[in-house]
Every structure is written in structure tokens, then in C-alpha cells.
Amino acid sequence: MNLLYLAALLVSIGCMVLLDRRFRLFFWRAPGRAAIVLAIGVVFFLAWDLAGIGLGIFFREVNTISTGVVLAPHLPIEEVVFLAFLTYLTMVLYTGCLALRAHRRREGAPS
Amino acid sequence: MTYALLCAAFVAGAAVVAAIAWRRAPRGHAIALVLTAVVLVALTAVFDTIMIATGLFGYADAHISGLRIGLAPVEDFAYPVAGLLLLTAVWNLLAPAAREASVPGDASVPGEASVPGEASVDGRRTHDDARD
Numbered sequence: 736m737n738l739l740y741l742a743a744l745l746v747s748i749g750c751m752v753l754l755d756r757r758f759r760l761f762f763w764r765a766p767g768r769a770a771i772v773l774a775i776g777v778v779f780f781l782a783w784d785l786a787g788i789g790l791g792i793f794f795r796e797v798n799t800i801s802t803g804v805v806l807a808p809h810l811p812i813e814e815v816v817f818l819a820f821l822t823y824l825t826m827v828l829y830t831g832c833l834a835l836r837a838h839r840r841r842e843g844a845p846s
Numbered sequence: 847m848t849y850a851l852l853c854a855a856f857v858a859g860a861a862v863v864a865a866i867a868w869r870r871a872p873r874g875h876a877i878a879l880v881l882t883a884v885v886l887v888a889l890t891a892v893f894d895t896i897m898i899a900t901g902l903f904g905y906a907d908a909h910i911s912g913l914r915i916g917l918a919p920v921e922d923f924a925y926p927v928a929g930l931l932l933l934t935a936v937w938n939l940l941a942p943a944a945r946e947a948s949v950p951g952d953a954s955v956p957g958e959a960s961v962p963g964e965a966s967v968d969g970r971r972t973h974d975d976a977r978d
Binding site: 740765768769771772775776779780783786787790791792793794795796797798799800801809811813821822824825826828829830832833836837 | 848849852856860872873874875877878879881882885886889900901902903904905906909910925926928929930932933934936937940941
């Protein structure tokens with residue numbers, strides 16, 4: 736039982752929240768839409784994971800940095816948190832790129 | 847090859863949704879996709895390697911190609927790429943079709959509203975970042 740990996744994931748998600756809030760990118764832009772995208776992302780990646788586990792492609796290993804709590808065979812609770820983080824990171828990067836471009840256009844435009 | 851085929855199926859599904867959503871994409875969508883993909887692939891190479899090195903999970907040699915970037919099997923890179931395609935597509939498909947048409951600063955586009963039939967098509971493409 737070790738909270739290191741879970742804590743690292745939660746801190747990383749916290750960083751995404753700070754960026755999201757500061758630049759109004761995702762949940763701070765359209766909360767309902769963001770919630771749907773996050774849910775779809777987690778379900779999509781979980782289906783992929785479960786298929787891989789079912790086919791015997793990858794498996795959880797005993798290690799010293801995770802809680803050991805599993806939601807299904809070879810599916811640790813940290814994996815769901817990781818998939819939510821991956822979804823959030825993806826959308827913060829994408830909406831951040833769009834916002835940066837729009838900002839530069841406004842700054843640089845002679846009008 | 848099992849893992850590669852599994853990845854191909856999920857990437858293909860995501861690509862179909864991305865293609866459907868393409869005409870709803872805001873300006874700058876393509877460059878934002880490329881930049882995000884570059885960052886995600888780089889982060890995956892680093893952090894997947896760390897996660898594998900710490901012993902979080904392992905792979906059955908019989909099912910993977912054996913090609914690795916760092917410790918990460920190349921197949922793993924399909925996750926961020928498929929996620930990027932699918933999630934940005936859903937985000938854009940759910941975006942309000944046409945809005946912010948009455949932003950005060952936008953008075954410099956006269957006549958746009960006089961072609962209602964066409965306006966809806968244009969409005970779709972220019973949501974979110976229409977002000978530039």
C-alpha cells in the first residue's frame with residue numbers, strides 16, 4: 736500500500752486545473768461539454784485497456800508505488816485516474832494551442 | 847501483432863469520428879492538433895518509460911512488436927494519438943453551431959447576415975475563434 740503514484744497523478748491533475756482556470760480552457764470554458772468529453776475519454780481508454788488485459792497483452796505488476804487496489808483483474812484504481820489525467824492533459828494542450836493562436840492574432844492584427 | 851491490431855482498431859474508430867467532425871473544427875484546428883500530438887508523444891516517451899521502469903505494468907512479449915522508444919512499446923503511442931483525434935472531435939461536435947455573431951467589435955463584417963442560407967455553413971466553421 737503506497738500512495739506515491741496516486742498522489743503524483745492527483746498533483747498532475749491539479750496542475751491541469753490551475754491552467755484550465757487561469758486561461759479558461761476546458762471546464763472553465765464549457766463545463767457541460769468538458770464533462771462529456773472527459774467521460775467519453777475515460778470510457779474509450781478503459782475499453783481499450785480492458786481489451787488489452789483480456790487479450791493478455793499487458794498486466795499489472797506488483798510494485799512499491801501504488802495502492803494495490805484493483806477495480807478489475809489487472810486494472811488498478813490508479814489507471815482510471817491516469818486515463819482521466821491523459822484526457823484532461825490532451826484537452827488543455829489542444830484548447831491552449833487554439834487560445835494562444837487567437838491571442839497572437841488579436842495582438843498582431845493591425846485592425 | 848495482437849497489440850498492434852487492437853491499437854489499429856481504436857485509432858480507426860477515433861479517426862472516423864475526427865473525419866466526421868472535421869468541418870466543425872475551429873480555425874487553427876490542424877496546427878493545434880499537430881502541436882498537441884508532438885507534446886503528447888514526447889511526454890509519452892518519457893513518462894511511459896518511467897512508469898514501466900517503476901514496474902507498474904508489463905507486456906507479454908508474444909503480443910507486442912518489440913519496437914520500443916525508451917522502454918515504451920511503439921504501440922503505446924496509439925493511445926495519445928487516438929485520444930487526441932477522438933476527444934477534440936467530440937469537443938468540436940458539441941460546440942454551439944454559431945454564436946458570438948453579435949460581438950460589438952464584429953460590426954466590420956457588413957452583409958454577412960444577409961445570406962441566411964449560407965451563413966449557417968460559415969457560422970459552423972468559425973465558432974470559438976471567429977474574432978480573428
